[in-house]
Amino acid sequence: MKILLVSNFEGGFQPMTVAAATTPLLKAGFDVSVLDTYVDGIQEDRFVGQDLVAISIPLFDALFAGIEIARLVREKNPSAHITFFGQYATINAYRLAGKYSDSCVVGEFETPLLALARHLSGDTQLMLPGLVTTEVIEKGETIHPYMGRDEIHIPTRSTLPPLHKYPQAQVDKLMGSTQIVGTTEIARGCHHKCLYCSVFAAYDGKVFLIEEDVVIEDVRQLVKGGMTHLTFIDADFFNSKHHGVKILRRLHEEFPELTYDFTLRIDHILENKEILLEMAGLNVAFVTSALEFPSEEVLDAVAKYTSLEDIEEAIAFLLGTGIKLNPTFIMFNPWISLEDLATFRAFVERNNLDDIIDPIQYETRLHLYKGSPLLNTASVQALELTEQEFHVDWKHPDPRVDELYYASLTPQEEGIFKRCCLKC
Template sequence: MKKNREILLISCYELGHQPFTLASLSAMLQQAGYTPVCVDTSIDALTDEQIHRANFVAISVPMHTAMRLGEQIAQRIRTLNPAAHINLYGLYALLNADHLLKENAIDSAIGGEYEIPLCQLIAATDTGSREDVPGVYTRTHVSGPWIQRTPFIVPERSHLPELERYAHLEWGNDSRVVGYTEATRGCKHTCVHCPITPIYHGRFFAVPAEIVLSDIRAQVARGAQHITFGDPDFWNGPTHALRITRAMHQEFPALTFDATIKIEHLLQHRHLLPELKETGCIFIVSAVESLNNDVLQQLAKNHTAADVAAAFEETQRVGITLRPSLLPFTPWETLESYLELLTFFEVNHLIEHIDPVHLSIRLLIPPGSAHLETPGSSEWIGEFDPDAFGYRWQHNDPRMDQLQAQIASLVEQADQMNTDSIMTFFQIKARALALQGQKFSAFKAMRQYGERKDLPHLSESWFCCAEPTSRQLCAKQA
């Protein structure tokens, strides 16, 4: 261990997959001569002994759920080991740095390409240097995100929990072990609500294909039968993406994969979909968000409701499942358009394509959000809520806030009771129609829905844009 440093790397939650942010940083630190201890608190308990031994703690917060959990862990570490340097890194770290530094919860924060600044920060604390480290935000040094190309190396996963302990691919009676990697970082698009926008501002970096393939090989050797490409948009660089999937399929022809691709790119590059299918793609996640064109324009999604319908047709034509992520509760959505969203999935027999949690998701406005810079935002954005790490807002139609709260509770209870997802969908529709004074039988609708589709999906629902419920926060703390 270099200079007797005890470096503790912590992941709180990364959508049910083995934490890439620990694997990538661990590889860089080991190359620099350190031997970090890695703990994924969504899988294993963080012990008091580990906390007491640590001189330097880095907590990964790539998403809002992880930020909520990470703040609680930082407070625990501060109490048990006040001398340890506590760093947050990831998308949400820099966005929340001011508040957390003021509360003495952390000592530093890094946003953007985190590996190099973190390694330099650890080296500086080794020598007792008081000089400011570029890309590191502290109480004495204000820094923006570090947006420079990382000298990528193969992620180190040997000290992480086994892949079998994470989310699986489920498809009928088949269950497959899932690996996770990233072919790019950042995003060339600037959707207004996206936390990537205030950090990367439309920039993205391609990870060398051989690095990605080496990471895939290592995970296949550890049992991976399916790979999730976690890029914000796998087709930010479609040529780069296809180069990787072709080589992966040639080496591992039985390996399947999924990826996240914008509706815009699915239509722009629809001619590439057959090859994507041939090389093992079984489903695509796409940020549909809404079918209200006013909402889509406000979010700068660069697609329309008609485009969404066309994307479903194109993916169905080639035999790839499209799994949309949704953001149905924004200031611009209406009760009528919410019901139209439900009707679209019901009439087109697409209910199986969505996880019920997506029908409850409410717009989050973290510090630094591009929404804060849009004209007229002061009219609907309220005060900052430090407990929620976001700004408050209310819908001008109180029924929408009431509906969102009801659906969030309903979805949580359905998840606890393992309720049939089709039934949950129609229970949601019943709640929405009730606010219009209409009666609706969820049981009758479920009976009339017809034959169920058996679609591939991950066993962990996609909570990236959702504010975590109290049960999720408890469950993710092992």
């Protein structure tokens, strides 16, 4: 039984989703190989002779390329079973399975992928948890996301392209030198329920911890691979802060030169000042925080449960710790006015953020995925909306705001969603 795991984009990082999916399949004795088209291109010959091709789509930016890969696999190898997995597979399973693939994993992917591989190997009596198949769709059944708290294995990194193939300009800028960046996670999901967020859509407030020893062992192999800086790709590192501190202490003892960054909510920064001061001493170099937009109306509209005052307090606090801030925004959103864009400029200048903001942040636009809770809110329902296959396009009530947005894009970028965090 030959299995090909394909990644096309994981935020420009070495794809940890396929690394995590590989281990249980290898342990069960399957012949597994990996293709990351982001760095190695679409090698169509690799699709031939595979029994199962599983395409990872953890981010919105991976969705359309993933569909194109599925089309090419079908062309080159019509008998292969094609499936999708990852966060955007969970959100779009019923739009993908049957049309672009034979099945789609919903929820945590390791156990459903293993069950699918065993099923395709002949164990047809096996239950297929968390798997939306063509048959399921034909019968009109509903499959709940698989959220079993199974063992999470150490990701297999030996089958992935080396870390140096994944340069990270924003990390280099914040660190002031070129880094070899690796990623890992201490938990999956998020306890919070920000209305626009795809993590909320996929996990509904649930969080799964990854065992301390698994994280440490994964970091050891990343360091062996040349990593000098580690980005924790958790939706919010303080979803499990005590777990995180324990891991950072152990890592700092074993790798005193290694530096770190992770994502944090503004309220978590303010509630955990002592812990952050300790973390500064453990080489946490910067934190990414989704500031959304410096306006109470926007913060309320997305249910962020923070205020402009909190944001400015958190920025000032971090300044005194030595931990830098990597702010992200949803720059173009339906709740701003043209004047707010000028206010934004003043906010950036007042807080000395201009030099550290990733330029891509000036082009981010609210993404309304199908099923987003925002679509049920009065302020979004009042917009001119156009339904697309996987998302809903919206127009700003003031056409001048949209004109500014489109003017900020180069032609090839038009229509491409810009990420505001590592998980969207």
